[in-house]
Amino acid sequence: MSDTPEAPFEPDPEPWHPPEDDADELPTDRAVLEIPQPVRPIDWNSLSAEEAEAEWRDLDEWVDWLRRTYGLPATIVPPLWHRHDELVWELSALQTHWRECYDPNSSGSAPLQWHHDFTEARARLREWVSTCGTRIDRDRPTRQTPWPGEADAGTTAENPIPNRRADFEQFLAEDAAARKSTK
Known part of the structure; x- marks a missing residue:
């Protein structure tokens, strides 16, 4: 500690302003102008047929990665998860949370939070299944x-699952037709 008193705070006489840009010098390349979109939850009920197909395919790819990466049994992620709304909403929320936690701008501890929440989500998925x-x-x-x-x-009869991929493609066609018929 010093015995000298600190000088009183004096604000700058002129406020700072950003330098003026010349509009002609702004980048015109679309890739440069694209601003990353924030992670957002998916409201499956409000998607158009085209939006839904893109989201379905994205979620399907992520769910396949998830089950393989973590060795998840069918008692947690079954092959026809896409035919059960309760599983769709849970897996979609989990994917959104994963994207948020693994975003480059997230905190370093966010992945630990995701794994903590993933533990709870697995219990819910097991219950839904x-x-x-x-x-x-x-x-x-x-x-x-x-x-x-x-x-x-x-009661509804059980149907065998001969080909999961073919069922998913059929499901996408049915989903698109249903969405188009309600518009």
């Missing part, structure tokens, strides 16, 4: 419990 009843080799629509006054939807 158990509830909906989909398996590695067969699938059925998620059973709906009717409320008093609603008609019972009845």
